[in-house]
Amino acid sequence: MEENKNYLLLKTALLIYAVVCIVYGIGYLIFPDFLVNLSGGEPIYYGWLRWSGGALIAFGIGAIMVFQKPKNQGIFVTTIALGTLLAGLALVYGWIQLEEGANIWFTALPAIVLLVLSGLLWWSRQQAKDLLKSAE
Numbered sequence: 001m002e003e004n005k006n007y008l009l010l011k012t013a014l015l016i017y018a019v020v021c022i023v024y025g026i027g028y029l030i031f032p033d034f035l036v037n038l039s040g041g042e043p044i045y046y047g048w049l050r051w052s053g054g055a056l057i058a059f060g061i062g063a064i065m066v067f068q069k070p071k072n073q074g075i076f077v078t079t080i081a082l083g084t085l086l087a088g089l090a091l092v093y094g095w096i097q098l099e100e101g102a103n104i105w106f107t108a109l110p111a112i113v114l115l116v117l118s119g120l121l122w123w124s125r126q127q128a129k130d131l132l133k134s135a136e
Contacts, residue, residue, distance in 0.1 A: 001039040006127040007070070010077070013124040017080055017117060021060030021115035024110075029053025040103035059083070074125070074132030088114030 021113050032046035065074045091111035098104060
């Protein structure tokens with residue numbers, strides 16, 4: 001029973017990660033101008049953000065694939081856990097160095113979401129390590 005609970009935590013974390021990636025990915029791929037304007041910061045050429053939208057959608061789809069078959073997928077889970085940690089820390093830095101006129105919630109909310117999600121992914125990775133490890 002404890003095993004199923006550990007796998008449920010992993011699957012929950014993967015599902016949350018997939019939703020966050022796909023939602024942000026669609027935003028950056030299709031509506032980057034809207035997101036740039038919503039941030040309230042200095043205007044930038046939003047076309048540069050489209051590639052990150054595609055990458056986020058791909059990671060979200062990858063998380064769905066691992067959700068379906070998590071066995072031996074420890075490398076992917078470690079990668080996304082590290083990615084959410086680094087992105088969350090980068091957003092915290094941006095939050096601290098917030099430019100004048102920028103909307104604080106636009107940086108603070110994703111920073112908090114990513115850091116909480118990172119913790120959830122690291123925790124679930126540890127709990128399901130027997131399922132995620134590769135056969136050597």
